[in-house]
Amino acid sequence: MFEELVAALDIQKSTLIFTNTRFQSERWYQAILFAMPDHADKIALHHGSIEVKQREAIEAGLKAGEIKWVVCTSSLDLGVDFQPVERVVQIGSAKNLARLLQRAGRSAHIPQGTSEVFFLPTNALELLEISAFRNGLEAGAIESRHPLNKPHDVLVQHLITLSCGDGFAPEETLNEIRKTVSYSDVTDQEFDWILEFITQGGKCLNAYPRYKKVIETNGIYKVADQQIIRMHRMNIGTITSNQAVQIRYLNQSMIGTVEESFASKLQSGDVFFFAGKQLEFFMIKDMVVYVKAARQKSTVTPTWAGGNLAISDSLSTHLRNEIETTKNHSRLNRELNCIRPILSAQERISHLPALNELLIESCKTREGQHLYVFPFEGRFVHEGLGFLWGYRFARQKTATFTISVNDYGLEILAPKDYPFKELFSEQFFDLELLYDDIKASLNISELTGRKFRGIAQVAGLVFKGYPSAKKTSSQLQISSSLIYEVFSKYEPDNLLLKQAEQEVLADQLEVHRLSKTLDRLRQLTIIGNKLDAPHPLPFHSWLNA
Numbered sequence: 001m002f003e004e005l006v007a008a009l010d011i012q013k014s015t016l017i018f019t020n021t022r023f024q025s026e027r028w029y030q031a032i033l034f035a036m037p038d039h040a041d042k043i044a045l046h047h048g049s050i051e052v053k054q055r056e057a058i059e060a061g062l063k064a065g066e067i068k069w070v071v072c073t074s075s076l077d078l079g080v081d082f083q084p085v086e087r088v089v090q091i092g093s094a095k096n097l098a099r100l101l102q103r104a105g106r107s108a109h110i111p112q113g114t115s116e117v118f119f120l121p122t123n124a125l126e127l128l129e130i131s132a133f134r135n136g137l138e139a140g141a142i143e144s145r146h147p148l149n150k151p152h153d154v155l156v157q158h159l160i161t162l163s164c165g166d167g168f169a170p171e172e173t174l175n176e177i178r179k180t181v182s183y184s185d186v187t188d189q190e191f192d193w194i195l196e197f198i199t200q201g202g203k204c205l206n207a208y209p210r211y212k213k214v215i216e217t218n219g220i221y222k223v224a225d226q227q228i229i230r231m232h233r234m235n236i237g238t239i240t241s242n243q244a245v246q247i248r249y250l251n252q253s254m255i256g257t258v259e260e261s262f263a264s265k266l267q268s269g270d271v272f273f274f275a276g277k278q279l280e281f282f283m284i285k286d287m288v289v290y291v292k293a294a295r296q297k298s299t300v301t302p303t304w305a306g307g308n309l310a311i312s313d314s315l316s317t318h319l320r321n322e323i324e325t326t327k328n329h330s331r332l333n334r335e336l337n338c339i340r341p342i343l344s345a346q347e348r349i350s351h352l353p354a355l356n357e358l359l360i361e362s363c364k365t366r367e368g369q370h371l372y373v374f375p376f377e378g379r380f381v382h383e384g385l386g387f388l389w390g391y392r393f394a395r396q397k398t399a400t401f402t403i404s405v406n407d408y409g410l411e412i413l414a415p416k417d418y419p420f421k422e423l424f425s426e427q428f429f430d431l432e433l434l435y436d437d438i439k440a441s442l443n444i445s446e447l448t449g450r451k452f453r454g455i456a457q458v459a460g461l462v463f464k465g466y467p468s469a470k471k472t473s474s475q476l477q478i479s480s481s482l483i484y485e486v487f488s489k490y491e492p493d494n495l496l497l498k499q500a501e502q503e504v505l506a507d508q509l510e511v512h513r514l515s516k517t518l519d520r521l522r523q524l525t526i527i528g529n530k531l532d533a534p535h536p537l538p539f540h541s542w543l544n545a
Contacts, residue, residue: 002031005089005120009069011039014062017071017089018103020309022047026301028091029071029276039068045276046072049244049304050256054275077103083110092122093129095309095378095407097136098143124342125408125540129311131335132318141314147181149502152194152495153458154238155183159198159221160460161236163214164229167222170195193495195221203491205483213460235464240454246288247274255279255291262302263289271298310378311407313513320376324355346536350529358524361538362420363531369418372538374409377517382410384438384509385517389428391441396423406540421528429522431515438511444501447508449484452500456480459496 009015017032019025029045036043044058044067055075061067065084070076077099088107094100104117119130148154155177162168174191177183196202199221201211213228214221223229244257256275266272266281271294273279280294311319326336326343346352353359353374361372373389375382386403390412394401402413414420438444456462462479487494505511531538 001120002028002035005091006032006035008118009087009089011036011042011068013068013086014065014084015069015087015089016076016085016103016106017069017091018077018094019071019073019091020094021304022049022073023301023303024091025071025073026273026276030273030301032069032071033276042066042068044070046070046076048073048075049258049302050275051254053254054256074099077106085109086116088115088117089120090117091120093126093311094133095129095315096143096312097133097141097314098145098312100133101137101142123540124339127335127339128319128322129315129407131322131333132315134333134335135321136315136318139318141318143312143314150183150186150190150499151458152190152499153455155186156194156198156459156496157236157238159194160213160223160232163198163221163223164232167220169219170221190495197495202494204486204494211461231463232460235457235460238458240457245284247279248288248290250282250290250292258289258302259304260287262304270300271296272300272302273298274302308379310380310510312378316377316407320355323352323376327352327354342536349535350531350537351527353527356524357527358521359527359529359537360424361529361531361535363533363538364416365533367413368416369414369420370534370538371412371414371420372409372534373412374537375517375521376408377513378510379405379407380508380510381513381517382406384511384514386410386412387441387509388434388437388514391437392428393420393423408540409537411538426522429518431518434515434518435505435511438505438509438514444504445488447504448497448500449481451504451508452484452497453480455496455500455503456483461496 005017017028019028025045025047029043032043033040044061046055046058058067058070059076062070063084085107088104090100090103094103100117104115107113107115107117109115121127121130158177159168159173162173170191174186174188177191178186193202198214199212199216200206201208205211210228213223213225213232215224223232245260245263246257247255249255255277258274263284266284266289268281268283270281271278272281278294278296278298279291282290282292284290322336323343326332326340327347332340343352350361351357351359359374361374363370363372373382373385375385377385382405383403386405390401390403393399393412393414397419399414399418404411404413412420453462457464457480461483484497487497491497
């Protein structure tokens with residue numbers, strides 16, 4: 001739809017074009033340049049992996065009015081004030097009311113100014129989300145931010161940082177820590193465990209001197225070893241991601257960073273698109289990718305982890321209201337009028353669920369037996385629900401399932417003639433053993449192990465390497481995995497292990513929302529339909545699979 005977007009905009013109007021991922025921003029920048037080659041000097045690309053000086057130059061050009069359109073990610077939606085910006089475009093749903101409001105507020109950022117945002121949906125069902133945004137913002141239903149609950153790895157790093165300076169007195173420091181929201185209820189036992197961890201290495205690592213980082217002298221805890229201080233300063237920070245490698249030209253000038261997983265797949269002569277440039281891979285050395293400018297075109301674009309956004313709790317509520325409005329009202333807004341033919345087809349062929357209904361559809365194809373469920377709660381909740389229901393089905397009749405999700409529903413694919421209808425019961429909404437069943441339904445230890453890698457880096461258990469000799473992500477993974485296995489076997493009550501499991505359940509699977517969803521679903525009337533083939537709503541899920 002890039003041609004429609006270009007036709008709807010004015011190159012003389014300063015515009016921010018927001019995408020949800022860095023990959024998406026690179027692709028849209030390519031498409032817009034293709035459509036407007038005569039205005040390449042007025043169009044720019046901005047995301048967090050582009051080199052800082054280049055980003056600052058783009059921001060300066062935008063402020064000066066020299067650059068008119070910037071394709072960007074969230075790198076330009078927080079902490080920036082560009083008064084020349086007249087218009088904001090959102091490609092795809094922002095998935096979150098607060099995020100949309102923040103991005104819209106980049107335009108007309110002057111007293112008495114009226115912000116303006118244009119939507120470009122990436123699929124038809126996102127028209128429902130756009131309508132839900134409109135009504136949610138009118139109702140003032142902005143999501144609140146929830147602070148982290150006792151991230152022990154950050155506290156470990158903080159105490160070691162204090163120890164690298166003048167040191168700290170435990171009682172006084174604990175009182176200060178408890179004044180923060182995240183650590184207001186940290187217990188004496190937890191704090192004592194962390195003190196033992198940084199001074200003795202805890203129960204498992206006390207035989208290794210490098211984990212005995214802090215010593216106590218006359219009631220003050222300090223780091224005495226200068227080597228430990230240097231290593232701590234080089235690894236300090238709480239933002240972890242897949243190991244990033246620098247991208248540089250052969251003359252050493254910096255272009256940006258990309259994840260190691262992408263760089264490791266490149267071979268000499270490969271051409272890829274990054275930061276708005278065609279680049280030819282030359283070699284990788286010391287965690288630096290060396291490239292040179294290329295003339296030949298390429299459609300290969302780096303992909304980054306963490307690209308999935310899920311609709312928020314507040315937006316999902318308004319989304320379900322939009323479907324109810326479509327069912328029961330003849331006068332609809334622009335978005336609902338556009339999508340009405342699709343929803344009418346769903347109603348005619350199968351059923352469009354009301355607020356008090358849960359739609360469950362099934363059909364058989366050559367792939368197997370499909371079960372489609374539509375709670376409209378967001379992909380993270382649906383992922384947890386899919387694992388949970390798959391486990392509860394398998395307890396009654398063993399089978400191998402394939403589970404796929406999107407923001408509107410989930411699909412469970414089983415072997416042909418699997419008796420979903422006969423096995424389904426009210427027990428599928430049971431909350432009593434929710435946490436136990438979730439843990440049993442997936443490889444929780446594998447997910448926890450991956451999460452533990454970041455926690456181990458923040459807590460200083462693994463060293464990321466010196467600037468001239470950075471460790472690869474596989475090396476870091478091996479190091480953290482060894483420590484994870486030791487803790488799991490010999491110290492299962494380790495606070496860092498518990499933190500990893502809690503973050504998997506809370507952040508990745510949103511178990512707190514899953515619990516509320518199950519409670520809501522069991523109060524609904526279940527509408528079960530058997531289909532000959534996927535129709536509008538299940539077809540969208542089938543395509544995502």
